[in-house]
Amino acid sequence: MIEYSNPRMSATIENWPSGSRKVTAVFAIEQNPKRGERATRQTTGAVKKLTYVTKARIVDGSDGRTYIAELSSTYGIITIMNGDMKYHHESFHHDNPRYNKLLALFNAS
Secondary structure (H helix, E strand, C coil), X not given: CCCEEEEECEEEEEEEEECCEEEEEEEEEEEECCCEEEEEXXXXXXXXXXXXXXXXXXXXXXXXXXXXXXXXXCCCCEEEEECCCCCEEEEECCCCCCHHHHHHHHCCC
16 A cells, blocks of 8 residues: 655656656646646656646655645545556545545645
8 A cells, every 4th residue: 555745736856767768857736726726747848737626736655656646626536646647546535544644635735
């Protein structure tokens, strides 16, 4: 079971894998007063952007990887996205025993 910590609004990760190269990845959380928040990541090309959610944070996993934690206004679901921003790693509902600990990630930063 992966634990998530160190919630933040921006992060620069050196030696991010990009094909056969290692590059610098710059993560940021954009805030829009009407739409909410979304994560972005830029490596060598255009900025990759996720869709808006209520709150988003860049977090570290206990496995040494970078993840995006998202809090959705729809049913209050917490979703953990892989750092490549392509796949959902896992999701948590109110009835999950880990939910409250993960919810605290959004209030810590």
